[in-house]
Amino acid sequence: MPLAKIEVRRSRPAAEVAALMEAVYLSMREALKVPEDDRQVRYIEHRPEHFWVAPGKTENYTLVEVMMFPGRSIDAKRTLYQGIVQRLGTLGIAPLDVLVVLTEPPKESWGVLGVPASDTTPKV
Numbered sequence: 001m002p003l004a005k006i007e008v009r010r011s012r013p014a015a016e017v018a019a020l021m022e023a024v025y026l027s028m029r030e031a032l033k034v035p036e037d038d039r040q041v042r043y044i045e046h047r048p049e050h051f052w053v054a055p056g057k058t059e060n061y062t063l064v065e066v067m068m069f070p071g072r073s074i075d076a077k078r079t080l081y082q083g084i085v086q087r088l089g090t091l092g093i094a095p096l097d098v099l100v101v102l103t104e105p106p107k108e109s110w111g112v113l114g115v116p117a118s119d120t121t122p123k124v
Contacts, residue, residue, distance in 0.1 A: 001112075002028055002068035004041040009048045010059045017043050019091055024064055027083030031076050032068065060097045062088060069117070070104040077102060 004024050012020070021041045028034045053061045064084055080102075085095050107118035 001038060001040065002032055002034060002066050004028060004067075005044065005065045006041065007044045007046060007051065007063040007065070009046055009051045009053070009061050011045055016091070020062070020088065023087035023091060024066075024084055027080055027087055028066065030083050031080035032072060056096070058094070058097055060093045062093055062098050064098065064100045065103065066100065067103045067105065069107055069110070072104075 006020055006024055008020075021043055025034075025039055025041050029036070048059065051061075066080065081100050084100050085098050088098050089095060108116040110117035112120050
């Protein structure tokens with residue numbers, strides 16, 4: 001049940017937004033084995049003056065944050081990073097304009113069905 005958030009610095013047509021979201025979702029499916037029906041991806045557009053970035057970045061700068069339960073291997077994380085960069089590349093976003101950040105709060109920090117995820121079955 002990873003949660004993904006894509007933040008960008010410019011507006012895009014709906015079809016491009018859907019393609020970006022699909023790219024991140026497919027990367028999570030491949031690397032993290034996310035179930036097919038688990039599409040927890042958000043897309044947020046910022047005005048460039050509200051989203052400062054390092055020099056040398058373009059209007060295509062894309063920040064992808066993935067929050068997930070701890071425990072994935074470094075290989076799974078590498079596969080996720082590579083998949084996101086490769087798939088966004090096919091949509092015209094250069095690798096230098098992509099930053100992926102993973103956050104792994106402990107299961108007791110996730111509320112699922114009104115209880116900590118650490119209290120639920122391993123399926124969650």
